[in-house]
Amino acid sequence: MRRAAPGAAEPELRFTAEAPPPQPDEFQSKLLQTEKMAALGRMVSGIAHELNNPLTAIMGYAQLLLSHGLRQDQLVEARRVFQEAERASRIVKNLLYFAREKNPERTCVNLNEIVERALALRSYELRVQNNAVECDLAPNLPQTLADPHQLQQAVLNLVMNAEQALVLSRGKGTISIRTRTKSEKRIALEIADDGPGVPKEIAPRIFEPFFTTKPPGIGTGLGLSIVYGIVQQHDGEVTLENSAGGARFVIDLPVVAGQDAVENGGKTRGVAAIVRVPSRRIMVVEDEPTIAQLVVDVLREEGHHVDAVLDSQEGLAQISHASYDLVICDLRMPRLDGPAFYDSLVRSGSPLADRIIFITGDTLAPRTAQFLQVSGLPFLAKPFLVQELMLVVNQKLRAIHDADGGEATDGAKTEKARTMSRKA
Ligand SMILES: Nc1ncnc2c1ncn2[C@@H]1O[C@H](COP(=O)(O)OP(=O)(O)O)[C@@H](O)[C@H]1O
Ligand SMILES: [Mg+2]
DSSP states (O other), rough: OOOTTTTOOOOOOOOTOOOOOOOHHHHHHHHHHHHHHHHHHHHHHHHHHHHHHHHHHHHHHHHHHTTOOOOOOHHHHHHHHHHHHHHHHHHHHHHHHHHOOOOOOOOOOHHHHHHHHHHHHHHHHHHHHHEEEEEEOOOOOEEOOOHHHHHHHHHHHHHHHHHHHHHTTTTEEEEEEEOOOOOOOEEEEEESSSOOOTTTTTOOOOOTTTOOOOTTTTTSOOOHHHHHHHHHTTTTTEEEEEEEEEEEEEEEEEOOOOOOOEEEEEOOOOOOOOOOOOOOEEEESSSSSSHHHHHHHHHHTTTTTEEESSHHHHHHHHHHHSSSEEEESSSSOSOOOOOHHHHHHHHHOOGGGGGGEEEESSSSSSHHHHHHHOOOOEEEESSSHHHHHHHHHHHHHHHHHTTTTTOHHHHHHHHHHHHHHHHO
């Protein structure tokens, strides 16, 4: 983080290529800061993953309850459980932004358009609060490959902080937003306000998750940590240029040239109609008992025959002597993890290698992301909605059904034969 030299008047931005190199103590404190943020990132990522399993189960069972025709008063209570679990899962998602484990899209974006969209979203509040916005957007700003939603989130967080700083201090003020081309390879976005600025004592801590000086209900302390995570994810840098005249945040981004591409392999989010499919035999391999049970309960309600094992080696053994149409498999498991389980299916020539859906808590730790991207296999990210689970499963089962020319698949045939022999 770059801060104003003690006693300096409002500093000129010093982010051109000719900027003097950092002094040793400044360099060292920057290094310490980076290390501290990395350690915090690891801790936060651990906490978020631990919370994901129970949250997935709470949300899942609340949704099952909601679909069971409850009395009106019970309905209200079950809905509250679901909504609060959802709120907690949003916090977890935000923490994963900081831990840089949200898989960014990569699309050709124009930073100016992102700023304009973010401002449009705040236009009502800005007007009501009487805050003025001055925009100076560079007309020929080069486009860059980036995640437009994430960048918009970062801009929104900075604008909202500026708004709050103004409202809480002087009641109103001016927010200045500027984009500019620094060089052929770098662009920058500045968001400044003429509020009180950030006190020197707290400046080194503002990017930490949960650090806030605002009263409960206004501040969560997550805004800047999300900005930090998003900018890091884009190989950029966010700095605070503090001054007596207010706070100025600068986001510096590389210009990445490329095709207009979105890499998000097995996208499962999004609402689509769920088309019911005929009953199938499904194997669930998941070491977390509550999640395994949730998936079993949901899919049994859908009319499928579902078995679950908590151990992947046991899963392989079971698959070898019973037929299934589909496997739903956790990615992170002790002993044999998801990728190893998948390899083993491929090596043994099992048709289930093409009939697998993964569940993952760390969608987007680099190793997991790479595996999912290279294999192109569908996956569900925890915490998922019951709807999402049904959607992915039904899509996959329909694809399998179509590939089989509308014939019942192996597992269903075997099940039919079993039922018949039981009847006989
Ligand atoms: N524009 C600003 N002016 C003054 N202080 C700021 C500004 N932006 C952020 N801060 C300081 O940084 C802290 C952390 O910000 P943030 O992570 O967004 O959390 P929150 O806004 O929920 O407090 C704020 O509580 C505030 O003390
Ligand atoms: Mg904030």
